[in-house]
Amino acid sequence: MACFECNLVEKGSAIAKEKHASAFLHVLPATIGHTIVIPTRHYPILEGVPDEAFENLAPLTKKISQVLFDALECQGTNILINNGTGAGQDSSHFMIHVLPRREGDGLHFGWRPQSFPEAYLNQFEEALKTTLQESAKVEQHHAVEALKTLKETESTRTYQIHHLRRIP
Amino acid sequence: MDENLPQNCFFCNVVAGDVGVRKVYEDQVSIAVLDSQPASLGHILLVPKQHFTVMQQIEDETLAKLFVTAKKLSHALLRTLKGEGTSIFIANGTVAGQKTPHVLVHIIPRKEGDGIGLQIPKNKADPQSLEQTRQSVAKKYAEMFGSHETGTEGKSVTEGGSDSQDDHPTHVKSSDGEVMEFSKIKRNDWGTRG
Numbered sequence A: 001m002a003c004f005e006c007n008l009v010e011k012g013s014a015i016a017k018e019k020h021a022s023a024f025l026h027v028l029p030a031t032i033g034h035t036i037v038i039p040t041r042h043y044p045i046l047e048g049v050p051d052e053a054f055e056n057l058a059p060l061t062k063k064i065s066q067v068l069f070d071a072l073e074c075q076g077t078n079i080l081i082n083n084g085t086g087a088g089q090d091s092s093h094f095m096i097h098v099l100p101r102r103e104g105d106g107l108h109f110g111w112r113p114q115s116f117p118e119a120y121l122n123q124f125e126e127a128l129k130t131t132l133q134e135s136a137k138v139e140q141h142h143a144v145e146a147l148k149t150l151k152e153t154e155s156t157r158t159y160q161i162h163h164l165r166r167i168p
Numbered sequence B: 001m002d003e004n005l006p007q008n009c010f011f012c013n014v015v016a017g018d019v020g021v022r023k024v025y026e027d028q029v030s031i032a033v034l035d036s037q038p039a040s041l042g043h044i045l046l047v048p049k050q051h052f053t054v055m056q057q058i059e060d061e062t063l064a065k066l067f068v069t070a071k072k073l074s075h076a077l078l079r080t081l082k083g084e085g086t087s088i089f090i091a092n093g094t095v096a097g098q099k100t101p102h103v104l105v106h107i108i109p110r111k112e113g114d115g116i117g118l119q120i121p122k123n124k125a126d127p128q129s130l131e132q133t134r135q136s137v138a139k140k141y142a143e144m145f146g147s148h149e150t151g152t153e154g155k156s157v158t159e160g161g162s163d164s165q166d167d168h169p170t171h172v173k174s175s176d177g178e179v180m181e182f183s184k185i186k187r188n189d190w191g192t193r194g
Helices: A004-011 A051-072 A118-166 B012-017 B060-081 B127-145 B152-157 B181-188
Strands: A019-025 A033-040 A076-083 A096-101 B021-027 B028-032 B044-048 B087-094 B107-112 B170-173 B178-181
Touching: A004 A019, A019 A051, A033 B087, A051 A076, A051 A096, A051 B028, A051 B060, A051 B127, A118 B021, A118 B028, A118 B060, B012 B028, B012 B044, B021 B060, B028 B060, B044 B060, B060 B087, B060 B107, B170 B181
Parallel strands: none
Antiparallel strands: A019 A033, A033 A096, A076 A096, A076 B087, B021 B028, B028 B044, B044 B107, B087 B107, B170 B178
8 A cells, every 4th residue: 555645646736846756745734835855756764765866855855945935935944854763753755844934933943962971972983984984885885886787788788789780 | 253254154164174073974065073062972964065054055966965975974873873763954044943154964863752852743734725835836836947747647656667566665775785674663673783
């Protein structure tokens, strides 16, 4: 069974559409004009959204933000992704919220700053950097593999072209 | 003092390396630092190198790169902290809570009951006014960026030519090839993925 957001895509009530992304008004809006930008295909969480689709969500999010300023005369916008149940994600379809903001709209996003011991932060910083380096290595490996495949495809193509040339 | 001048902007100075920060990442368009006033352990500020006041000023290509970097950092936080989620937050404009003249992307590790005020309230809306808003926003979008087909778009659902159950996978593959199971994520079981 399709999820709620997939049904929205199917119904075609989108405000805007890009190749891999669509924008809809939230049916239970936090503020007037609350819009969600979603990948057209179903991905539950950010980590599952391919970079290609996520890149497509960026300009649409920006455009929606611009349009909300102009169409609804808001004075600001918040872009918010709550990713994972721990962040309060309650939809099974990944989404980016674009929230028009106005003076006195009753919304208050914020947090109380925490402090941590320096030694603890040092340790965390090192651990995070290690994780990022590991991911970079994996990415590099994938890039090398992709390049190999590309070269193989190209050599096949060259072969095909040569082959064609031989046809009288 | 005009904070919009690069020499006066705190985050332009951070980018220039003139301020002592915990820098965790850098590429051509952005740097990422640990927030000195974090909402939670691991709170990252992703800072575009060029000075932009609000997100709308960022060119598409740079913004796309920023988004992908935010995703990468979010993923690294989840793995490092064995976390339950992240929030990615941008404030455009003072009324939206923007406190710096240099637009920032916050990436905040989250867990249930952490008390971080990023929950999105849900309000019942009158269907008629909702439809009115939808039309005026869609109209403005078409004016500004050219129209898109608003007809029935049944076809677009199976974009990519797939009509299999693959549209609702229970396993998702992250960009670095790691396979994650959604049901596990639902159970806040990030930890097992190391």
